[in-house]
Amino acid sequence: MKRRKILIIDDEQSLLESLEMFLSEKGYVVGCALTANEGLEKNRSFEPDVIILDIRLPDMDGLEVLQELRKNYKGKSVIIITAFHDMDTTIKAMKQGACEYITKPIDIEELEEAIGRALKLGRSMHGADALSLDPSLTYEKGKIKGKSRVMKEIFKSIGMLSENGVTVLIEGETGTGKELIARAIHYHSPYKDHPLLAINCSAIVGTLLESELFGHEKGSFTGAIATKRGKFELAGDGTIFLDEVSEIPFELQAKLLRFLQEKEFERVGGEKSLKSNARIIAATNKDLRQMVKNGIFREDLYYRLSVAIIKVPPLRERKSDIPLLIEYLIKKINSELHRSIRKVEEKAVNQLKNYDWPGNVRELENILTRAAIATQDEVILDDLITPLLGKKEDKDRLKQDVPNILSLQEVEKEHILRVLNHARWHLGKTCELLGISRPTLRQKLKEYGISPALQMP
Ligand SMILES: Nc1ncnc2c1ncn2[C@@H]1O[C@H](COP(=O)(O)OP(=O)(O)OP(=O)(O)O)[C@@H](O)[C@H]1O
Ligand SMILES: [Mg+2]
CATH class of the missing domain: 1.10.10.60 (Homeodomain-like)
Incomplete structure (x- = not known):
C-alpha cells in the first residue's frame, strides 16, 4: 500500500523532531517545516495527505495559513495543534474547516487517532464508498420520505383520504411519522386553507383537556375567568389532530363520541349546543383494541375513530427506506444547523441499516443530528456513529x-x-x-x- 504522507508545520524544533521520529516509525513519510512560508511551499511540492499545523507561527497568522492550505484542498485534512489559551482561534479554525484540533502538550495516542481519522476522511471525500448527497436537491419541509412498498401504500391512502373528510386513525410506534402523515392529509385536502389544530391528549389532564377541546363558559370552574372557545370551534372547517388519543379520559370519551356522531357539543359549563364541521384525525402508539378489551377505551368510540385506519410500520420493518431517509434528514440538518455535510460513509450507512431503531425515524434523526454536531467535516464517518448507537x-x-x-x-x-x-x-x-x-x-x-x-x- 502507498505510504501516507504527513506534513508537520511547527516552529518548535524539538517537538518537530520527536514527532517526525515517532511518525516515521509508524510508517508514514514525514515532511517538516519550521515556518508558515516553508510549510505552504512544502504543501505544494510534497503533496501530503494530512497536515499537522501549529496555529502559532512566527511569520504568519495560523488562520491565514489554514486558509491558504485550504485553497488547494484536494481532500487533505488539517490537524491543528494549539495551546489552551488559543481557544478563540481554535473555534475559528474549526469553522474554517480544520478537521481536528489537539492541545499541547501533545498526547501522542490522541494525535495518532486524529491522523487515522484524518486519513479516512480524505479517502471518504474522494472514494466511492459513501452515500453522496445530490447537491441539487433541496430540503422541503414536511415531506414524507420512503420508497418501500408499505410507504407507497401509505402515500396512496393519504391521497385518497385527503379528498374526503372521513375520520382517520393513524396507528404506529413512537417516531414513525404519524403527525407528518396527519399533516399531509390536511395539506392535500380541499380544506387546506382552514386551520389544522393539533392537541396532544396526554399533555393535558381532565377538565383542562375538555376545555381545550370544547371551550368553557366564564365561571364554569375555578380559573375560568372568561369564556373561552375550544379547538372544535376554532378549527371551523379545518382539521383537529388528536395526538395520543388513547389518553383521553373515559368521561371525556363520551363527549368526543357525541361529536363524531352528531357534530355537536357544548362548552364546559355551557348549555347551548354548538356545531363544528372540523375533521378529526387521531393518532395512537398504543393498541386501542386491547384497551377496548380491557375496558378502558370505549368500543363505540373506537369504531367511530377508525373509519379509516393507516398503520405505519416501524422503521425496522422497512429498512430499505433508511438510505433515502438518511439523505433527506441530512439535508434537513444541513439547512437547520447551517451545515454542509455531503457524504455519509458507506460503513456508517450499513451500521444504521443494521440497527433496530426502537425510536424509529425520530431516533434516526437524533442520531444523525448528534453525529453532525460532533463532526467538523463534510463526511459522517462510521466511528462517529458507533458510540451513538451504543449497546442496549x-x-x-x-x-x-x-x-x-x-x-x-x-x-x-x-x-x-x-x-x-x-x-x-x-x-x-x-x-x-x-x-x-x-x-x-x-x-x-x-x-x-x-x-x-x-x-x-
Ligand atoms: N417518512 C419520513 N420522512 C421524513 N421524515 C420523517 C418520516 N417519518 C418521520 N419523520 C420525521 O421524524 C420525526 C418524528 O415524526 P412524527 O412526529 O410525525 O412521529 P410520530 O409518529 O407522531 O411520533 P410520536 O408517536 O412520538 O408522537 C419528525 O421530525 C418527522 O419529520
Ligand atoms: Mg406525534
Whole structure:
C-alpha cells in the first residue's frame, strides 16, 4: 500500500523532531517545516495527505495559513495543534474547516487517532464508498420520505383520504411519522386553507383537556375567568389532530363520541349546543383494541375513530427506506444547523441499516443530528456513529441500582461514568475532578470500553 504522507508545520524544533521520529516509525513519510512560508511551499511540492499545523507561527497568522492550505484542498485534512489559551482561534479554525484540533502538550495516542481519522476522511471525500448527497436537491419541509412498498401504500391512502373528510386513525410506534402523515392529509385536502389544530391528549389532564377541546363558559370552574372557545370551534372547517388519543379520559370519551356522531357539543359549563364541521384525525402508539378489551377505551368510540385506519410500520420493518431517509434528514440538518455535510460513509450507512431503531425515524434523526454536531467535516464517518448507537444492555444496566457487591474495577468504571456524566463529558473537567491525567483517563476509557453512548439520558 502507498505510504501516507504527513506534513508537520511547527516552529518548535524539538517537538518537530520527536514527532517526525515517532511518525516515521509508524510508517508514514514525514515532511517538516519550521515556518508558515516553508510549510505552504512544502504543501505544494510534497503533496501530503494530512497536515499537522501549529496555529502559532512566527511569520504568519495560523488562520491565514489554514486558509491558504485550504485553497488547494484536494481532500487533505488539517490537524491543528494549539495551546489552551488559543481557544478563540481554535473555534475559528474549526469553522474554517480544520478537521481536528489537539492541545499541547501533545498526547501522542490522541494525535495518532486524529491522523487515522484524518486519513479516512480524505479517502471518504474522494472514494466511492459513501452515500453522496445530490447537491441539487433541496430540503422541503414536511415531506414524507420512503420508497418501500408499505410507504407507497401509505402515500396512496393519504391521497385518497385527503379528498374526503372521513375520520382517520393513524396507528404506529413512537417516531414513525404519524403527525407528518396527519399533516399531509390536511395539506392535500380541499380544506387546506382552514386551520389544522393539533392537541396532544396526554399533555393535558381532565377538565383542562375538555376545555381545550370544547371551550368553557366564564365561571364554569375555578380559573375560568372568561369564556373561552375550544379547538372544535376554532378549527371551523379545518382539521383537529388528536395526538395520543388513547389518553383521553373515559368521561371525556363520551363527549368526543357525541361529536363524531352528531357534530355537536357544548362548552364546559355551557348549555347551548354548538356545531363544528372540523375533521378529526387521531393518532395512537398504543393498541386501542386491547384497551377496548380491557375496558378502558370505549368500543363505540373506537369504531367511530377508525373509519379509516393507516398503520405505519416501524422503521425496522422497512429498512430499505433508511438510505433515502438518511439523505433527506441530512439535508434537513444541513439547512437547520447551517451545515454542509455531503457524504455519509458507506460503513456508517450499513451500521444504521443494521440497527433496530426502537425510536424509529425520530431516533434516526437524533442520531444523525448528534453525529453532525460532533463532526467538523463534510463526511459522517462510521466511528462517529458507533458510540451513538451504543449497546442496549449497557444503557439498561446503567439505569439499575448497584445490584450486589462489585469489584474494585467495576466501582472504578461506574465512578468514572458518573463523573463523566456530571461533567457532561467534558474530558478536561473530568480529569480535574478525578485527579488524573488525560492519558490516564483515555487509557481507562479504552480499558473499560466507555464511550459517549453510555451517557445517562
Ligand atoms: N417518512 C419520513 N420522512 C421524513 N421524515 C420523517 C418520516 N417519518 C418521520 N419523520 C420525521 O421524524 C420525526 C418524528 O415524526 P412524527 O412526529 O410525525 O412521529 P410520530 O409518529 O407522531 O411520533 P410520536 O408517536 O412520538 O408522537 C419528525 O421530525 C418527522 O419529520
Ligand atoms: Mg406525534
